[in-house]
Every structure is written in structure tokens, then in C-alpha cells.
Amino acid sequence: MVTRADLRQLSPFEWEVPVGYRADMLVPARVYMSEEMLGAALEDRAMEQLVNTATLPGIVGHALAMPDMHMGYGFPIGGVVATALPDGVISPGGVGYDINCGVRLLRTGIEADALLPHMDRLMTALFSRVASGVGASGALRLSPGQLDAVLHEGAGWAVAQGHGLANDLEFAEDNGRLAEADGGALSPRARERGRGQLGTLGSGNHFLEIDRVVQVHDQAAAQAYGLTVGEAVVWIHCGSRGLGHQVCTDAVREMQSAVRRYGIDIPDRELVCAPYGSEEAQRYYRAMCAAANYAWANRQVITHIVRQVFEDELPAEESRRCRLDLVYDVCHNIAKVEEHDVGGRLQRLCVHRKGATRAFGPSRPELPERYGRIGQPVLIPGNMEDGSYVLAGTDLALERTFGSSCHGAGRALSRKQARREVEGGALRDHLERSSIVVRTDSLGGLAEEAPQAYKDLDLVVEVTHASGLATRVAKTTPMGVIKG
């Protein structure tokens, strides 16, 4: 176990486990946290998992952890690991089971107060038209050919089918599509699981919310993002559902033998990986890209349903004043091939972000023109009571964390602990008394996602902001919550 004594403090919110801590480390491990947060991270296996990732062949810079770090499969959630191509490894555990789990934020153009009288009706309609819960299937049933188009085209498929507006794509990370996707790299089971789940929310921490912008921290950035205090916004948090889960399951199994074949020593079998250029790695990468595209199409289809619900359920006057535009769409479970400056040299890297959000600053050409002087919107969900943050990516993040930031508050209680401590029905009543309209498939699931099951988002964002990885732009709090 890593202890406090093994850590070297670099700055108020930056800590390092030096290479000498363990003989198999190739680079130091670095975490962004306050001293208080560090305590909790040392109690479970998260820090040890981070150190384990510092042994992966080809890793460059540091094994990094964001302030929302907690235990995950192999890699900690909140972890960022970059490996040098072509010989560095790619690891499915560095992406996670929910490939391209991500967040999409829509502004509405209407004041939250104007929606208040209609919240019950809106939330009931959203709950009925966006399928949610474990194993949920949606209104679409894709033919094999349609599925291939989704896997290849991502959000663009949905837009072309009429589930969206042409400029939606401009405001999604990678325009909602990774070009290396190959539907043929998926197992038949992964493909079958994907056929009926497009346009569905899923379960766990996935949600659909109507929020109110309660605070603007950075007027210029908020203006560029089109956010104003008092306005209603919509948050969509979901991923690639059973299809992405199956891609990860298949890859973990296949790479178990790859690790042996390529003679890779890993300290934890959950860190299975393969050299990026190998057949196994390339098959996983193309399948992962396809699953990422599925997730983007999923969020795009849900976006369209939300727009339809606002149009159908609001009175004509309010409906006319609404315009649900995409602020941005980020993924926080993915491995990307990106170019970064490593020690003064531009290098092609495989950047694993697992529970970490890309946070590119103004210098990167990937940003939409509208945000070019501000930085990429970094969307950080918190909890169903206290709300969420919009931050802006920075050039400092490019120097420090391969352009990455935290992705949420991070869990403070395990799901089991949360169920023990919280009764779902009482939580729902508490939220409704606070004028938060709640719709859920599972009161047990609601309890697992209770506010007290998460770290304090304000603290996580404070560390992120003070470290310069992403800067505060606006905060929103929930008016209506759908939990799968």
C-alpha cells in the first residue's frame, strides 16, 4: 500500500510518488488533490492502481490522477496514462467498460423560471420517451447495415437520419466521430447488444437533467458558451451501453494471452494490454472507436428526443422561445491518438482518459472556432442535488496532463455502502421537497447515486481550477432529474 510518507508534495495540490518507490515503475505517479482528499485516496487501492499504471510499456511523462480519483478496473477512475506510439501499449482497462461514457450540455435560451410550471409534465414525458434502466431498449431497432453506419459515422449518422441539427456536430469532441472505427472488429454478441439500445440512457450514474445556471464565474467564457445566469440547461450523461461493455469484455479476454505473447510484465492482471501496433491492439482500438461512435450517436438521438419533448410538451409561447443548442459534448472514458509536446519534442501518443475529460486550451486546433480563444468546454457532473460545473480547458493542462481534467466529483461511498446508508424513497422525497422533480427506474439505484455517495464537487473543482487544469465558467443546479 502507498502511504503518506511515500508521497512528495510538489505544490499545494500536486503530489508525486517517485520512480524509486517500486522497482517496476517507469515514470513517477502524480496526483492532483488537496491534503484532505489524499487521505481517502490512500485508504482504498486507487493509489496503488495508479502506481501500477506507471509500469506500462511506453508510458511517458507521469501516470496521472485527477482529484476525483477512485478505484476502478485495473486503472483508477480519474486516471490519465499516455504511451508513446508505435511501441507503447493500449489497455482496455485504461478506457473502462463504458467506452465513451460522456456528457452533453444543451442550453435552452429560456429562463428556468418559465419552465417551473411545466417541470412535472416535461420530466414525465422525458422519462417516458428516453428509455432508461439496466437492459433498456429504445424505440429504434437497427438492421445490421444501419448498425454499421452508426458505428462508422457516430453522431453524424443520427444527424443525417434527422435526429439533430447540422451544427450539432461542430460542438462535439472529434465532431462526434472517430474515423478509425470498424464495425467488423466487434464480436457478434457486441453487435447484437447494440441493435436495440440507441437513444437509451442506461443506469448507474447516467442521468438526464434539466438544470438552472446559478452562477457565472467567467463572463467572457460563459458568453462564448452561450450561458447566462437564470437560464435552463439540459445535461445528458450516458455512454455506449451494452455494446461498449461487450467490446471491453471481449478485449480483456483476448489481451490476456497477448500479454504473455509479447512478454509484458504487469503487476495486476486487470492491466492487460498490447503494443499499439499489434493485431490485438489494433482490433481493440478499431472496436473501441466504433463503440465511441455508438455512444456519440446515442447522445445525439437522446438530444433529438429532448428537443421533441420540449416542443410537444411546452405551451406554444414557451416552446417558441426555446432553442436547444449544443454547448458541447465530451467523452471521459476513451483512448485517443493525439500529438503532444513531450520534453520539447512533438510525439504521437495514445492518451488513455478513464474518468478524465479532455481539457484542451486555446492553442489546440481541435476546438470549434467559437471557443477558439476560450478553450474547450469541460463538462463536470456533480450530484443530483448540488449540481454540476462547466469549466474551460487550458494550455497549462496541455503541459501538465496531456490536456486532461477531472470528470466529476468522484465517489466517496461504494454502491453497497450508499445503499446501506440511504433509503431511495426518502431521498426522492427529500429532493422533491427541495423542488427537484425526480423520475427513476430504481429507488435502489437512486440511493447508490445519493449526494452523500459523492465527494464535494466544489472541492474537486477548486483543486482543478487552482491547479490550472481547467478554469471555472459556470455552475448549474438541478430542477429535474432522471436516473436510470
Next chain:
DNA sequence: ATGTCC
């Protein structure tokens, strides 16, 4: 996260 064990 997940047809929460093919």
C-alpha cells in the same frame, strides 16, 4: 458501467 454470471 453492465441482459450486475454463458
